[in-house]
Amino acid sequence: DPAQHGPGRHHRSLRAAAVRVLLGNWTGNATVPSRSLYPHQWSWDSAFIAIGLRHLSPRRAQRELESLLSAQWADGRVPHIVFNPAVPCGAYFPSPDFWRSSTAGRPAGAPSTPETSGIVQPPVHALAAWLVHRADPAESGRRRFLARLHPGLDAWHRYLTAHRDLGGRGLAAIVHPWEPGLDNSPAWDTALRRVPPAPAGSFRRADLDHSAASDRPTDLDYARYVRLAADYRDAGYDDARARFAFAVEDPGFNALLIASEYALADIAEAIGADPAPARARAVRRTAALTDRLWDEERGIFTARDLHDDRLIPVRGVAGLLPLMVPGLPRRITDALLRTAAGDHFRLGEVHMVPSYDLTGPEFDPSRYWRGPSWFNTAWLIHRGLLACGAVAEADRLREGILRDAGATGFAEYVDPHNGAGRGIRDFSWTAGLALDLLC
Numbered sequence: 241d242p243a244q245h246g247p248g249r250h251h252r253s254l255r256a257a258a259v260r261v262l263l264g265n266w267t268g269n270a271t272v273p274s275r276s277l278y279p280h281q282w283s284w285d286s287a288f289i290a291i292g293l294r295h296l297s298p299r300r301a302q303r304e305l306e307s308l309l310s311a312q313w314a315d316g317r318v319p320h321i322v323f324n325p326a327v328p329c330g331a332y333f334p335s336p337d338f339w340r341s342s343t344a345g346r347p348a349g350a351p352s353t354p355e356t357s358g359i360v361q362p363p364v365h366a367l368a369a370w371l372v373h374r375a376d377p378a379e380s381g382r383r384r385f386l387a388r389l390h391p392g393l394d395a396w397h398r399y400l401t402a403h404r405d406l407g408g409r410g411l412a413a414i415v416h417p418w419e420p421g422l423d424n425s426p427a428w429d430t431a432l433r434r435v436p437p438a439p440a441g442s443f444r445r446a447d448l449d450h451s452a453a454s455d456r457p458t459d460l461d462y463a464r465y466v467r468l469a470a471d472y473r474d475a476g477y478d479d480a481r482a483r484f485a486f487a488v489e490d491p492g493f494n495a496l497l498i499a500s501e502y503a504l505a506d507i508a509e510a511i512g513a514d515p516a517p518a519r520a521r522a523v524r525r526t527a528a529l530t531d532r533l534w535d536e537e538r539g540i541f542t543a544r545d546l547h548d549d550r551l552i553p554v555r556g557v558a559g560l561l562p563l564m565v566p567g568l569p570r571r572i573t574d575a576l577l578r579t580a581a582g583d584h585f586r587l588g589e590v591h592m593v594p595s596y597d598l599t600g601p602e603f604d605p606s607r608y609w610r611g612p613s614w615f616n617t618a619w620l621i622h623r624g625l626l627a628c629g630a631v632a633e634a635d636r637l638r639e640g641i642l643r644d645a646g647a648t649g650f651a652e653y654v655d656p657h658n659g660a661g662r663g664i665r666d667f668s669w670t671a672g673l674a675l676d677l678l679c
């Protein structure tokens with residue numbers, strides 16, 4: 241009986257396991273990325289989780305995004321962490337007493353409650369909201385989901401456009417390595433060297449209570465992350481006043497903003513608002529992305545360091561994410577497809593898509609964003625491949641994502657060479673995005 245054996249049965253048990261992870265990590269209002277390592281709500285995690293939850297409960301998927309946006313600041317920024325007051329301070333570092341959003345962030349429009357961080361993460365939320373709506377338009381309509389979310393999403397994109405164009409050329413800059421979500425990518429190494437580390441012993445890492453040190457950023461990385469965040473906080477999280485020691489235009493962050501602008505235009509259209517502003521921003525930013533970040537020689541998008549206005553010669557998975565951007569010249573998408581399949585990423589040969597150049601001097605198959613393959617970037621590239629018409633490659637990647645998710649118990653990331661799970665297990669976006677690909 242084919243229903244008892246083969247891929248059908250395998251997919252059914254994978255689906256049940258993914259649902260168990262998502263239910264287990266639900267806190268009543270939102271989903272934690274992990275009960276142990278990340279016990280609060282994270283911004284882009286919630287977007288990916290909502291994309292999975294929509295197949296389980298569209299209502300819950302809506303709440304995931306609504307709860308995140310309820311912590312939005314008056315200036316439009318969506319904070320990268322929303323803290324759960326019931327979780328003890330020592331459970332995660334940096335905790336609310338470090339960020340002090342409700343006091344230090346007040347002038348920039350931080351809410352008095354809940355406590356949040358003061359930096360941001362990639363703006364995947366409008367895309368997630370649109371996909372959540374599409375999963376059950378009737379339920380979405382009944383709750384006026386899109387109409388309620390639209391002003392916040394629009395303010396979020398406007399914040400990035402008005403306050404974060406630090407280079408003045410139409411792209412959003414990141415001001416902390418936590419902002420692109422690819423924390424310790426080798427792409428940030430040279431820019432970070434200019435940042436004086438916070439004194440050793442001035443903070444305590446909680447992450448090492450839950451994860452192997454060899455899978456995580458180093459102490460020196462953390463000392464610099466702490467310095468950058470403390471400086472931003474001490475400038476009141478005011479983008480006009482802060483003196484950013486680290487400011488970079490990242491292709492992944494901007495590609496996701498473009499994809500989300502198109503989703504925001506779809507949302508506007510669905511609720512009878514004007515889609516033109518979001519669409520115009522998307523078109524302008526796409527031109528800026530190719531002008532500023534296309535690296536012809538390497539055949540990939542690379543990040544630009546605003547300190548010296550030069551491209552950073554590092555091939556990372558973020559440079560492939562523009563595969564998702566509609567309207568790029570075919571010459572560029574063809575080059576991206578060649579780069580993905582070539583020696584640096586070996587799409588179709590290794591497990592999913594490595595976070596960093598397999599041949600690069602800093603490649604490390606275990607250490608976080610310095611080589612391991614991650615499920616969210618693989619899911620985004622899967623979408624990009626489909627958008628470019630690379631259907632066979634997309635199908636193979638989808639199968640790889642599902643296989644790795646199941647074989648590792650929904651690991652946070654995997655070794656690209658042998659698929660061994662790294663980081664923690666029962667990781668929410670791994671489960672959510674696997675569930676999405678199963679449906």
Ligand code: 2M8
Nearest residue numbers: 273278282284285418421422423447
């Ligand atoms: C990781 O980042 C956090 C800081 O934001 C950490 O290391 O503590 C990254 O993988 C990031 O992309 C992710 O959103 C977060 C929670 O899963 O963990």
